[in-house]
Amino acid sequence: MDPLEDVLALLETRGHLSAGLVAGGQWAVRFEAPQGVKFNAVRRGSCLLEVEGFDAPVELAEGDCYLLAHRRPFTLRSDPEAVPVPASPLFARTEDGVARAGEGDDTFLVGGRFSFGARAQELLLDRLPPVIHIPAGAWHAETMQWALSAIDQELTHRQLASTLVAEHLAVVMLVHVLRLHLAREPHAVSGWLAGLADPLVATALAALHQDPARAWTVAELARVCAVSRSTLAARFKATVGQGPLEYLTRWRIELAARQLREGGATLASIAHTVGYGSESALSVAFKRVLGKPPGDYRKHPPMP
Incomplete structure (x- = not known):
């Protein structure tokens, strides 16, 4: 996708x-x-x-x-x-x-x-x-x-x-x-949508979405885009409004949130599928991004 x-x-x-x-x-x-x-x-x-x-x-x-x-x-x-x-x-x-x-x-x-x-x-x-x-x-x-x-x-x-x-x-x-x-x-447009209109940023976004669980670094992502780390970091931040790894964290949390809304997968399983090595690592990132721990989110998911 x-x-x-x-x-x-x-x-x-x-x-x-x-x-x-x-x-x-x-x-x-x-x-x-x-x-x-x-x-x-x-x-x-x-x-x-x-x-x-x-x-x-x-x-x-x-x-x-x-x-x-x-x-x-x-x-x-x-x-x-x-x-x-x-x-x-x-x-x-x-x-x-x-x-x-x-x-x-x-x-x-x-x-x-x-x-x-x-x-x-x-x-x-x-x-x-x-x-x-x-x-x-x-x-x-x-x-x-x-x-x-x-x-x-x-x-x-x-x-x-x-x-x-x-x-x-x-x-x-x-x-x-x-x-x-x-x-x-x-x-x-703004944010990730604006990134799709920029060929360099769009390449980086596509790579992150293709394999969000990968332990990406800015250097690895820059190699995929065939540019320097500084060029990618500056262009991504200027276009999307956040750095590539910050964007990756937020996208991983969105994927985890969907699994929490949809069913009964364990937090350990969800953490593994979105690229976190432990439940605690996912929980810390989840609360930082969405303002509540995964357990509370599962009990009281947001309404459409």
Whole structure:
């Protein structure tokens, strides 16, 4: 696995599709702050996206997609003068999988949200800007358009397990959106995500994720990256915000925390799988990173 795949798997990323929105004429729909990460794609027409806390609306054209990575109320509207109505009553009256606003069908949006397990806020969502807008003409956006078209087909033809397939395709779309965003605006993210946009740091991250239990030193990691120790250490710290071994410690603790949440493996076994020689060594590192000993964490794991 690469770091992005590792984190999305660790966070148990799932896609959930909602009813589509068909709108025409003058219209506006106000949405409460979503649970998880909200996404919409404009399959026909155009509209404006207004997000609480942002001065200017985002203009959405046909083929555009956006993610709301932070929980903020937002409004979709045809024009600035349209008076918004709350979304909940509209979506409570869906027909054939779509809600309707205004008069006509000039605009059609598909959407949903992504949910995550524990630790998503710190590991992923806090690293992203509140709004990610991917225009239809963005570099390599055709891969995302393929995922959206496939979702459309699944929901239109309703073959066996179509909802399950469509929700997995939504996760594929999320990966493409994150790839495109990293390629287009590498400085708009922080932490390990920013490291993926730097070829040198990305090589180091991939090595650490491929074998987290290895007794890495900065010198060994620098050899893998074909640079000096000082170059790797400085570049990694400047990009990710922490040194490579500090990052490794935190990633090992995230892996250990997942095992504690998932089942009854002994602490000694967990320590061995994540690269610690003893329970006590893991316990010290675990408390330093997550603020509580492993035993307390197992009894009272964080809620998603």
